Amino acid sequence: MRPLLPLRLRRAAAGGLPRCFGMARRGGPAWRLSIEGNIAVGKSTFVRLLGKTFPEWQMATEPVAKWQKVQASSSREQTSSSQNFGNLLQMVYQEPSRWSYTFQTYSCMSRLKAQLEPLSEKLLKTWDPVQIFERSVYSDRYIFAKNLFELGHLTEIEWTIYQDLHTFLLQEFGDRIALHGFLYLQATPEKCLERLHRRGRPEEKAIQLEYLEQLHTQHENWLVKKTTEVHFENLRNAPVFVLDVNNDFEDDPAEQEELMRKVKAFIKTL
Numbered sequence: 001m002r003p004l005l006p007l008r009l010r011r012a013a014a015g016g017l018p019r020c021f022g023m024a025r026r027g028g029p030a031w032r033l034s035i036e037g038n039i040a041v042g043k044s045t046f047v048r049l050l051g052k053t054f055p056e057w058q059m060a061t062e063p064v065a066k067w068q069k070v071q072a073s074s075s076r077e078q079t080s081s082s083q084n085f086g087n088l089l090q091m092v093y094q095e096p097s098r099w100s101y102t103f104q105t106y107s108c109m110s111r112l113k114a115q116l117e118p119l120s121e122k123l124l125k126t127w128d129p130v131q132i133f134e135r136s137v138y139s140d141r142y143i144f145a146k147n148l149f150e151l152g153h154l155t156e157i158e159w160t161i162y163q164d165l166h167t168f169l170l171q172e173f174g175d176r177i178a179l180h181g182f183l184y185l186q187a188t189p190e191k192c193l194e195r196l197h198r199r200g201r202p203e204e205k206a207i208q209l210e211y212l213e214q215l216h217t218q219h220e221n222w223l224v225k226k227t228t229e230v231h232f233e234n235l236r237n238a239p240v241f242v243l244d245v246n247n248d249f250e251d252d253p254a255e256q257e258e259l260m261r262k263v264k265a266f267i268k269t270l
């Protein structure tokens with residue numbers, strides 16, 4: 001693991017003034033935050049709310065549609081009708097032991113690409129730019145892949161190769177994919193199951209409460225209790241802000257305002 005400068009100094013070295021100097025600035029390195037949380041806890045809904053409240057921020061949503069319709073990369077020569085290789089999300093839920101390694105490799109790659117996206121023109125003109133990611137290369141490993149290994153859906157050799165690849169890629173990309181903090185949307189597994197049923201995504205029909213309980217425990221161990229062994233120094237020190245989203249905020253402007261106020265206050269502490 002390469003030694004990393006503390007985040008504030010890295011931002012300063014990259015050309016932006018760290019917040020501790022108390023000055024807002026245009027362009028420069030953005031604050032980069034990931035929204036984490038259980039399946040159907042409300043991350044996409046929350047990201048939409050952030051987008052409405054802070055239209056100048058840049059949002060990277062989880063590329064679920066890409067997982068539902070895997071296609072060859074567009075950088076290769078394209079025919080007019082891109083070939084669809086199948087619904088990997090459905091495949092991993094139907095046959096987890098067969099498809100977990102494939103899924104985690106693909107999801108990790110898509111998250112890596114998202115975290116490498118350059119700042120948009122709009123963000124470059126913004127004072128104190130903020131980039132929001134829906135999940136991250138870290139939840140890929142420390143929530144999903146870890147859980148699938150513990151369930152026996154990833155074999156020892158698959159888990160070893162996945163971790164080796166993950167560590168290698170993250171070290172190679174270094175600061176380009178670094179995050180400054182995490183917003184953990186927390187709700188009970190029962191609440192998530194209720195929302196999952198209400199949303200009715202066909203691939204998720206067979207998900208049981210037990211799976212959401214396992215993922216809840218993985219989130220708590222990584223982000224709250226900090227008992228999950230992580231392999232990146234900057235991740236160990238990254239601030240985590242926990243937001244209780246058990247309440248229905250979708251139709252409650254006062255609750256929405258309070259949540260947005262808390263996010264802003266958290267960013268001020270970074």
Ligand SMILES: Nc1ncnc2c1ncn2[C@@H]1O[C@H](COP(=O)(O)OP(=O)(O)OP(=O)(O)O)[C@@H](O)[C@H]1O
Nearest residue numbers: 038039040041042043044045195199247248249250
């Ligand atoms: N605070 C909330 N109160 C009530 N319903 C909510 C709340 N947040 C989200 N929902 C509803 O719950 C369902 C799941 O929300 P959403 O799709 O945002 O979850 P998600 O965390 O992004 O899911 P995934 O983990 O699959 O990406 C949606 O039907 C949404 O309308």
Ligand SMILES: Nc1nc(=O)c2ncn([C@H]3C[C@H](O)[C@@H](CO)O3)c2[nH]1
Nearest residue numbers: 039062064092103107140144145204
């Ligand atoms: N196996 C597995 N690994 C992941 O890294 C991962 N990330 C998300 N998901 C599932 C949860 C929702 O059903 C759906 C949308 O979040 O995709 C994952 N499944």
